[in-house]
Amino acid sequence: MSYRNKEFFYFADPNFITPMDNPNIKPIRELSKILLEVGSLLMASGANSARIRTTIMRIAEGFGYNAELLITHRALMLTIFDDESDYYQSSLKRTSPHGANFRMVSGISRMSWHVVEENWTFEQIWNEINRLKSLPHFPRIIILATVALAGASFCRLFGGGVVEMLVAYVATFCGLFVRQEAVKKGFNAYLCIFFASFTSCLIAGSSVKFQLGTTPEHAFATSVLYLIPGIPLINSLSDLLDGNIMNGLVRGMNGLMIAFAIALGMLCAILIYNF
Amino acid sequence: MEWISFLEKWIWLGFAAVGFAVLFNVPIRTLWVIFLLGALGGSLKFLTMKLGGGIILGSFFGAMLVGFLSIYAAHFRHAPPFVFAIPSVIPMVPGAFAYRMMLGIIRLTGDVDPSVYETLMHDTVNNGLKALFVLMALSLGVSAPMLLFRRESAKEIKVIKIEELIKK
Numbered sequence: 001m002s003y004r005n006k007e008f009f010y011f012a013d014p015n016f017i018t019p020m021d022n023p024n025i026k027p028i029r030e031l032s033k034i035l036l037e038v039g040s041l042l043m044a045s046g047a048n049s050a051r052i053r054t055t056i057m058r059i060a061e062g063f064g065y066n067a068e069l070l071i072t073h074r075a076l077m078l079t080i081f082d083d084e085s086d087y088y089q090s091s092l093k094r095t096s097p098h099g100a101n102f103r104m105v106s107g108i109s110r111m112s113w114h115v116v117e118e119n120w121t122f123e124q125i126w127n128e129i130n131r132l133k134s135l136p137h138f139p140r141i142i143i144l145a146t147v148a149l150a151g152a153s154f155c156r157l158f159g160g161g162v163v164e165m166l167v168a169y170v171a172t173f174c175g176l177f178v179r180q181e182a183v184k185k186g187f188n189a190y191l192c193i194f195f196a197s198f199t200s201c202l203i204a205g206s207s208v209k210f211q212l213g214t215t216p217e218h219a220f221a222t223s224v225l226y227l228i229p230g231i232p233l234i235n236s237l238s239d240l241l242d243g244n245i246m247n248g249l250v251r252g253m254n255g256l257m258i259a260f261a262i263a264l265g266m267l268c269a270i271l272i273y274n275f
Numbered sequence: 276m277e278w279i280s281f282l283e284k285w286i287w288l289g290f291a292a293v294g295f296a297v298l299f300n301v302p303i304r305t306l307w308v309i310f311l312l313g314a315l316g317g318s319l320k321f322l323t324m325k326l327g328g329g330i331i332l333g334s335f336f337g338a339m340l341v342g343f344l345s346i347y348a349a350h351f352r353h354a355p356p357f358v359f360a361i362p363s364v365i366p367m368v369p370g371a372f373a374y375r376m377m378l379g380i381i382r383l384t385g386d387v388d389p390s391v392y393e394t395l396m397h398d399t400v401n402n403g404l405k406a407l408f409v410l411m412a413l414s415l416g417v418s419a420p421m422l423l424f425r426r427e428s429a430k431e432i433k434v435i436k437i438e439e440l441i442k443k
Binding site for chain 2: 046048100101103109147150153154156222227228230238241255262263266267
């Protein structure tokens, strides 16, 4: 009898239950898929590590399973185990960096409470995830206008006048537009920030060159503030505080790289205008 | 006169927070709460700095106020507290210090005159340390309520409702 036939008899044995027949497996697989999807969405939307962990644990406990999670910046690893059938399911998922989307974070947090309190089924969860994914962003012109208004506000807070505020408004508007276009074209994330910072500084720098207003330096200094890596830096410190030292360091380094890209853009503009 | 300028700052602080909130795509129902939180936190920061507290202490108090108010806001508007806290705190993030430090580091790599080098080094280190400590103060302030109440979720923190206070 060849090896192949032996194997055939082994599986044909009626007393032998293959792992595939175990009725507890299917829900565990489905749950691990859901949990990884939720985790990677949270990571991409700018949640800190503690929030990802609590949300995933909450959903897993809602279904009565134990879960262990390894969170890194670019991948999530999850193990679910069922004590009754002694079955472990481990899976890994890559997370993609997208940029902050708090509508997603808020929606997932609400969903996790629905799972615990109203015993949602897998299908309801998938529907909710798809609904959250299809939620609209703010219209582009509104994003550009409000962020530019924030830039003008910063300029006012630093002590600029009306002319400086106007310069900061235009510089922020154009810089953010360039950044959005660069992101759409698929440039490297840091390069996008460099382009945006360079554009903003070129526009704000011209007011310093031609001495528009009384203190054009304020407009120049505040024209790039919309690019500051606020979420990476705050998440970094809150991860460090929470004991997730590795994630904290990685996020902090990411924040420093963004600050470096901003400074490089500024430096190029300064060299061109020769201040 | 001083109060008018304070009120004006209040409005600009609020707009700065709302600008970031729109960039982070927050739910629309939270926008005006973020305006209020950002304005209140920023005002407390400026008040502390005016009383001689320095930027680090000021940022800490401002962020702590935002942190505590965000717990109230989370119960009241049904979203996790950090959705309110982060956009409100972002205008206080020491972005200017961070990129000035980077600009200083890039300049230090060039051939700098020894007399200029000293002031440049001083400015760079000073900006970098200020950025680091302000950030630490901000994240400590924002997470202060969670650290003090020792709960994993803001939903488990009991909030005294205003109506209940009035009934008493």
